[in-house]
Amino acid sequence: MGQGNSQFSEEELQDYEDLTYFTKKEVLYAHQKFKSLAPEKVGHNKNAKLPMSKILQYPELGVNPFGDRICKVFSSSRDGDCTFEDFLDMMSVFSDNAPKAVKAEHAFRIFDFDGDDMIGTSDLQQVVDRLIGSNQLTEAEMQHLIQKILEEADLDDDGALSFAEFEHIIDKSSDFASAFRIRL
Amino acid sequence: MQVLKVRCRKVLLLIVVKSISVGFQINTSFKSFAYSFELWYSSLKQIEGHFGSGVATYFKYFRWMFIMNFLISIVALLFVVFPQLLFENFTTLTAISKNIWFNWEVKRSTNNDTFKINDLFTAEGYFTDTILFYGHYTNGTIKLISTQEYSMPYAYFFTTVCVYIASFIVLSLRMAKSYRKSFIETQDGLKNNFAHKIFCGWDYSVATEKAANLKVSALFHELKELLSESLETVQNTSCLQQFYTKVIQTICNIIIIFLLGGTGCVLWLLLKENTIPMNKSSANVGIIIAIVINIIMWLFPIAFSFIVHYEDYKHPRAALYITLLRTFLLKIVLVGTFLGFWLKHSTKQKCWETAIGQHIFRLILFDFFFSVVLASFVNAVCYLIYKNVWKGIGTPTFDIARYTLQLLYNQTLFWVGFYFSPLLAVVVVLKLWVSWYIYRTCTLKFCEPYSKSWKAAQTQTLFLILSFLSLLLVIITLGYIVVDVEASKCGPLRNYSFMYELILKGIFQLEQHNVFWKVLMYVTKPGAVALILLAMCVAVYYLRAKTLAQKEL
Numbered sequence: 001m002g003q004g005n006s007q008f009s010e011e012e013l014q015d016y017e018d019l020t021y022f023t024k025k026e027v028l029y030a031h032q033k034f035k036s037l038a039p040e041k042v043g044h045n046k047n048a049k050l051p052m053s054k055i056l057q058y059p060e061l062g063v064n065p066f067g068d069r070i071c072k073v074f075s076s077s078r079d080g081d082c083t084f085e086d087f088l089d090m091m092s093v094f095s096d097n098a099p100k101a102v103k104a105e106h107a108f109r110i111f112d113f114d115g116d117d118m119i120g121t122s123d124l125q126q127v128v129d130r131l132i133g134s135n136q137l138t139e140a141e142m143q144h145l146i147q148k149i150l151e152e153a154d155l156d157d158d159g160a161l162s163f164a165e166f167e168h169i170i171d172k173s174s175d176f177a178s179a180f181r182i183r184l
Numbered sequence: 185m186q187v188l189k190v191r192c193r194k195v196l197l198l199i200v201v202k203s204i205s206v207g208f209q210i211n212t213s214f215k216s217f218a219y220s221f222e223l224w225y226s227s228l229k230q231i232e233g234h235f236g237s238g239v240a241t242y243f244k245y246f247r248w249m250f251i252m253n254f255l256i257s258i259v260a261l262l263f264v265v266f267p268q269l270l271f272e273n274f275t276t277l278t279a280i281s282k283n284i285w286f287n288w289e290v291k292r293s294t295n296n297d298t299f300k301i302n303d304l305f306t307a308e309g310y311f312t313d314t315i316l317f318y319g320h321y322t323n324g325t326i327k328l329i330s331t332q333e334y335s336m337p338y339a340y341f342f343t344t345v346c347v348y349i350a351s352f353i354v355l356s357l358r359m360a361k362s363y364r365k366s367f368i369e370t371q372d373g374l375k376n377n378f379a380h381k382i383f384c385g386w387d388y389s390v391a392t393e394k395a396a397n398l399k400v401s402a403l404f405h406e407l408k409e410l411l412s413e414s415l416e417t418v419q420n421t422s423c424l425q426q427f428y429t430k431v432i433q434t435i436c437n438i439i440i441i442f443l444l445g446g447t448g449c450v451l452w453l454l455l456k457e458n459t460i461p462m463n464k465s466s467a468n469v470g471i472i473i474a475i476v477i478n479i480i481m482w483l484f485p486i487a488f489s490f491i492v493h494y495e496d497y498k499h500p501r502a503a504l505y506i507t508l509l510r511t512f513l514l515k516i517v518l519v520g521t522f523l524g525f526w527l528k529h530s531t532k533q534k535c536w537e538t539a540i541g542q543h544i545f546r547l548i549l550f551d552f553f554f555s556v557v558l559a560s561f562v563n564a565v566c567y568l569i570y571k572n573v574w575k576g577i578g579t580p581t582f583d584i585a586r587y588t589l590q591l592l593y594n595q596t597l598f599w600v601g602f603y604f605s606p607l608l609a610v611v612v613v614l615k616l617w618v619s620w621y622i623y624r625t626c627t628l629k630f631c632e633p634y635s636k637s638w639k640a641a642q643t644q645t646l647f648l649i650l651s652f653l654s655l656l657l658v659i660i661t662l663g664y665i666v667v668d669v670e671a672s673k674c675g676p677l678r679n680y681s682f683m684y685e686l687i688l689k690g691i692f693q694l695e696q697h698n699v700f701w702k703v704l705m706y707v708t709k710p711g712a713v714a715l716i717l718l719a720m721c722v723a724v725y726y727l728r729a730k731t732l733a734q735k736e737l
Contacts, residue, residue, distance in 0.1 A: 059233060059391035059392070060233070060388060060389060060390065060391045063390060063391060063392065063393055063395070063396035064386065064388060064390075064396075065386065065400070066386070094388065107383065111383070124382070127382055127383075128382060128407075131382065131385055131386060131400070131403050131404075131407075132400060132403060132404040132407065133397075133400040133401075133404070134400075135400070135401065135404040137407070137408075137411075141408075141411050141415075144411060144414070144415060145378060145407065145411060148378040148414060149378045149379050149382060152377075152378055152379045153379045166383070169379045169380070169383065170383060170384070172380075173380050173383075173384045174365060174366040174367075174642060175380075175384050176383070176384040178237050178241075179237060179384050179385075179386065179387050179388060179389075180384070180388055181237075181388055181389055182388050182389055183225075183228070183229045183232060183389060
């Protein structure tokens with residue numbers, strides 16, 4: 001396969017294959033994509049840490065309203081800077097082969113802005129704000145919207161969504177798995 | 185000296201880096217080659233990035249159809265076309281040749297008609313008696329290897345039947361899976377409108393600024409719509425209003441039924457008018473009819489979407505599904521009338537199987553000219569007008585429903601025609617291959633994404649159900665042909681007056697002590713049949729009780 005030429009040894013590739021939802025070929029392809037974000041850095045050090053601004057040059061992440069959140073969730077240093085392994089992890093979760101539960105778990109963390117393991121009203125407001133971009137909802141509309149979401153999803157009426165409640169909602173959506181997906 | 189050393193080291197380093205990168209380049213080009221095994225990967229990614237997963241669903245469906253047809257064509261080539269070619273072009277030498285394996289020589293092929301260029305479009309003349317169509321296949325057995333026989337009638341019949349059964353099974357499994365995913369597992373999901381819009385609204389595969397902006401504004405408008413609906417509290421439409429809407433809908437449906445029936449009648453009359461003088465070459469007639477059918481298929485969907493405006497359906501999705509269903513019915517009526525007419529009137533012809541194959545071939549070819557080439561051309565012209573002359577015309581949008589039905593129509597034609605022309609599989613594969621590149625380029629260059637978000641999973645299921653239905657109808661029709669239409673005196677089954685007799689003969693040929701024969705005899709005993717039916721009933725009852733119990737939980 002000519003993998004001897006790559007920056008990875010056979011064992012490393014095997015490890016990556018075991019730890020992600022990718023095959024070895026896809027791991028190498030992912031590395032190619034990672035390298036194209038910052039060829040000068042990754043050329044020297046295959047696992048170089050790239051700043052968030054570089055990661056956001058990846059087209060799908062750049063236009064995504066939650067791009068920075070995604071970087072932060074997957075960054076091992078929690079500041080949005082990603083090494084190749086973080087990037088690989090990210091792409092693996094967004095791949096077709098990742099199960100719905102894994103996707104749901106990461107989606108939850110992306111939407112949980114304050115990191116309190118609950119999606120509260122402030123989190124919901126931020127999510128909506130990011131989704132509608134430069135458009136504006138009136139205060140009343142926003143309140144109504146949040147109230148509606150909580151009505152639908154907040155089963156124990158504590159004013160915030162726990163992971164279980166979030167997953168329950170996600171489970172009922174036929175489109176989540178196909179929407180929460182990035183082709184490598 | 186020191187400086188030189190440093191420079192030397194730099195050069196060395198550069199060389200190392202260069203060689204690594206060259207190595208990597210070779211490596212990656214190999215990788216991307218291996219990657220291209222996932223067919224059309226980069227095109228799909230590009231389309232997904234520009235248009236989101238809704239349009240990509242269509243292209244994935246397209247790719248799936250292409251792969252299926254490709255496999256069918258390989259099977260057809262291997263088991264039917266290739267043996268026939270061997271039979272035609274080589275003839276057995278003497279039976280007692282010394283060389284057991286290669287006792288054959290090249291035979292000269294004979295074809296009376298000379299090739300003319302317009303035969304390519306009509307599939308008549310030169311092509312009538314070629315490997316393309318049923319009538320050309322032999323009813324003999326091929327004995328190229330001295331001890332082995334290859335019976336063409338059996339090969340032809342069972343290969344085609346197996347292809348139909350296999351595609352039926354594949355399609356039903358896929359449909360069931362998709363149905364389970366998008367309807368059953370998410371049964372209670374419809375209530376969670378807001379939560380779904382918020383949590384599953386963003387399409388993560390979107391990769392361009394333009395598509396992202398469109399997505400944002402689409403999401404915003406949908407949210408606004410949902411909010412205003414829920415804020416307004418349910419305004420009670422008056423009884424009279426409801427009654428009025430119902431009446432309008434009924435009238436529209438009646439109009440549509442008459443339209444469809446009328447189309448069928450007109451097509452029938454047209455076919456009759458043009459084919460009564462049988463001595464006239466049917467080729468030109470065939471072309472005229474193919475063109476008429478394609479024009480009908482252009483105009484009617486436009487009329488349908490015009491009519492649906494006046495029906496005032498509550499949800500745009502309902503309107504879309506209704507239009508889809510009507511267009512589907514139109515296609516069924518067209519193909520059905522066509523097939524019905526030919527079965528009724530041309531079975532007296534010398535070789536009606538070939539005739540049907542030729543008709544289908546023409547339809548598929550003209551569908552390519554109209555719905556692929558011409559439609560793409562119109563799209564391009566619209567886009568140019570929009571860009572340079574007049575903005576009011578609006579950019580062409582990618583209409584998923586129309587494109588999918590077009591694909592479905594093509595596939596239905598193929599399923600009808602495959603039995604009469606195994607090589608049609610290759611033709612269809614080529615057609616799809618070319619269409620893919622035309623569609624892709626045209627879509628990426630000239631089309632705008634839909635401004636409404638598209639429920640990909642459920643629509644996909646609907647398309648699968650429609651293709652399943654059309655395959656089912658085709659299989660029923662073919663079953664009727666095999667059992668109840670007299671076979672003509674050409675083609676592989678010319679020895680039988682009805683095609684199904686081949687199966688009977690095949691089974692009766694089995695010797696009495698053959699295990700299969702015994703099993704068959706045993707299974708068809710009334711007692712065994714009753715037992716099987718009973719077991720099936722019990723199983724159904726059990727499964728039903730189980731689902732009911734689970735529902736109550």
